[in-house]
Amino acid sequence: MLSQGLNRDVKRFMSKRSIALHERRKTREKILKAVNEIAAEVIKDMPVHAVPFGSCATGLDLPHSDLDVVVKRVSGKRMKGNKKKGYNKEKNLKMITNLARALGGMGWAFQVRRGGEGRGGEREGLVFR
Numbered sequence: 001m002l003s004q005g006l007n008r009d010v011k012r013f014m015s016k017r018s019i020a021l022h023e024r025r026k027t028r029e030k031i032l033k034a035v036n037e038i039a040a041e042v043i044k045d046m047p048v049h050a051v052p053f054g055s056c057a058t059g060l061d062l063p064h065s066d067l068d069v070v071v072k073r074v075s076g077k078r079m080k081g082n083k084k085k086g087y088n089k090e091k092n093l094k095m096i097t098n099l100a101r102a103l104g105g106m107g108w109a110f111q112v113r114r115g116g117e118g119r120g121g122e123r124e125g126l127v128f129r
Contacts, residue, residue: 025056028056032067035050035069035071036050038099038102038106039099041102042095042098042102043099045091046073046095048072048074050069051069052067053069054066054068056068
């Protein structure tokens with residue numbers, strides 16, 4: 001009896017979660033698209049893209065979950081004019097700072113910060129919630 005009640009409650013919860021998440025996920029997709037567009041405008045020297053991580057990326061999000069995003073360099077691409085291997089740390093930091101300012105000015109970007117070395121295997125990037 002208890003297991004039947006629990007099963008019914010879980011099914012009801014998952015149904016309501018699915019309905020509520022549909023609109024939230026559409027909104028999150030629009031935000032991700034906007035972040036990519038803003039990043040392309042601000043960082044013209046190097047191709048970058050916004051990648052979600054956390055509960056939204058794994059599908060374990062709830063309607064009230066935030067959207068965690070890291071903006072990172074497209075793999076294998078270097079900055080224009082940078083012929084050396086590696087990266088130009090000073091120029092990258094400037095680009096990240098400019099992107100943080102642009103995203104921080106949006107009403108939906110909170111906790112904009114530079115991703116630290118070693119976090120998730122990334123050397124640099126921009127993380128915001």
